[in-house]
Amino acid sequence: MFSSLNPHVLRLQFPSLQQEINGQPAMFLDGPGGTQTPVGVIEAMSEYLLRDNSNQGGRFATSQRTDGLLAAARQAAADFLNAQRPQEIVFGANMTSLTFHFSRALSQTWQAGDEIVVTRLDHDANISPWLLAARDRGVAVRWLDFHAEDCTLALEELPRLLTEKTRLVAVTYASNAVGSITDVARVVRLAQAAGAQVYVDAVHYAPHGPIDVQALACDYLVCSPYKFFGPHSGILYGKYDHLASLAAYKVRPASSQPPGKWETGTPNFEGIAGIRAAIHYLATIGELYAGPDLPHLSAYSGDRRHLKTALHLIQQHEAALSLRFLRGAAGIPGLRVYGITDVERLEERTPTFAVSLTGYTPQQLAQRLAEQGIFVWDGHYYAVAVMERLGLLDQGGLVRIGFVHYNIAAEVDRLLQTLADLTP
Ligand SMILES: Cc1ncc(COP(=O)(O)O)c(C=O)c1O
Structure with a gap:
């Protein structure tokens, strides 16, 4: 306790x-x-390989256990991010690969002359994929600066950068270099009022603070379990309607529904077992808490x-x-x-x-x-x-x-x- x-x-x-x-x-x-990684993560990964190692969708025991694992891990990741439903969770190799893959699909909806906003506070994995997508689609890039004195994002500049042509704002939740946290909810309010979507890089923030994608109302959010006590892997959250309506680059037999349509090839099941265990490790810390009630958390229940x-x-x-x-x-x-x-x-x-x-x-x-x-x-x-x-x-x-x-x-x-x- x-x-x-x-x-x-x-x-x-x-x-x-x-x-x-x-x-x-x-x-x-x-x-x-x-x-x-805590021992629970290490054991979950080795137990998967010892006992359940298979592919998904078969009629036999190990495959069915693999299907069960995938569903449970997706639910755990939805709990971690407070997503509305597990189908909003996409597993991938890492944040960079997920972002490159997703940017290619998302940018198909952009027109020449459209605009996007990236920031100077971001890790390059939330900049380069968007710069390259913008180049391919003839889209202009606007840069949001940060204050050099305290390395906080110059959010007061954002309204000036947003126009009716802005399609996307790609922003970090926290800087992996200097640690500054962004007021993401404010970015989302400003961007969505201008008709733009918001893609949040929560890789650095995830081990340090609670994430609630519904409260943020962001369109997409990415994080990497190896930064929050899990194995090397990545997670992308997207609002269900976006993930359902966007056309994915995928092989023909793959599911046409989210999240399957976004998960190219065979998932890293042992890694996914580790992701589930990492989230379980964190949930256990909260479960063992025997201090005074934390009133601002009363909206959540169970593992959330x-x-x-x-x-x-x-x-x-x-x-x-x-x-x-x-x-x-x-x-x-x-x-x-x-x-x-x-x-x-x-x-x-x-x-x-x-x-x-x-x-x-x-x-x-x-x-x-x-x-x-x-x-x-x-x-x-x-x-x-x-x-x-x-x-x-x-x-x-x-x-x-x-x-x-x-x-x-x-x-x-x-x-x-x-x-x-x-x-x-
Ligand atoms: C803030 C931030 N974004 C993105 C990444 C890239 O993540 P990944 O290694 O999962 O591609 C990192 C990795 O260091 C990071 O710190």
Whole structure:
């Protein structure tokens, strides 16, 4: 039972976190690049291969179990995103492949002279597919900028970019580089009032906060289970009517109904078993919560409520890590944190920090931390437009420190001490 999230208990479920590097406990601050998996996910995947391994739609036991798994996993993903129905969930290889595939179909509805909006805060997987689709269809691209001081999207500019010709706004829910969270509901209101659809990249946001596609009213939303404690895979949500009416690129015998028409080829069933188990892991965190009622979650019930509760607890724990990190970072000479650093604004960011340290290139700093068993990324992490806008693309980008719910205060302190020791 939890009255707040207890990361020490949850960490025991993650075998990989027990590793040592050069005699020191490994510190996984690479969550924005991919999270570790709890034992339930690992077991679900191996059990599928041991016992149920088959293809879908057969008349025999293993195939029927595979059909059952697919239905249960789709329901779990619908619960995770609060989708109206499981047929709105499409499984795929990863967010990038799903987005390329989907953009090709969606752009068939565009005309030459139409317009789309992309943002400079996005990962390139929510930019390039749209740039290429726009090029193929003779569609103009408008760019929504972000404020360099705090790396938040310049939403006040959006109304000016929207015209009666705008067909799509592609926007990130949270930046995988600097952690800023977008007010997606506001983007949707503005875009839909102008007659445009909205495609939300929730890959970075998904492990850090609750998602409700019905409350957002977005047309499409994508996320990647390997960023929220599951296996390497991707999920696309689309409003049912859109998925039903759009023409999909598919082989002739494949289903003509969603979601089957969007799932090309044989799905990764063992991965889908892992997705279901990852969502179950999160739901269990919410189910075990024995604290005061969370009134704003009363609209949800069953697993949907457990999932929202879990993500709420995760937000609280991660905000405490962010606070500790930002307070400590402010006292380290030469350490610069990009994005929101105001500790009164923690609800506007995930615990993902892009930093530089005087005297080190990002590559050198990441290398020095790696030698001490601290795993961080350096470079642009495909947030090319972010680094370009900050003028850092040609200088090796930044070092990215990413906390998730299994990180603990003692790790923040060890990181801060290591950074302080590295200062010249
Ligand atoms: C914000 C964001 N969007 C998209 C992607 C691409 O996701 P995938 O690896 O599932 O294609 C990533 C991966 O790092 C990401 O962080």
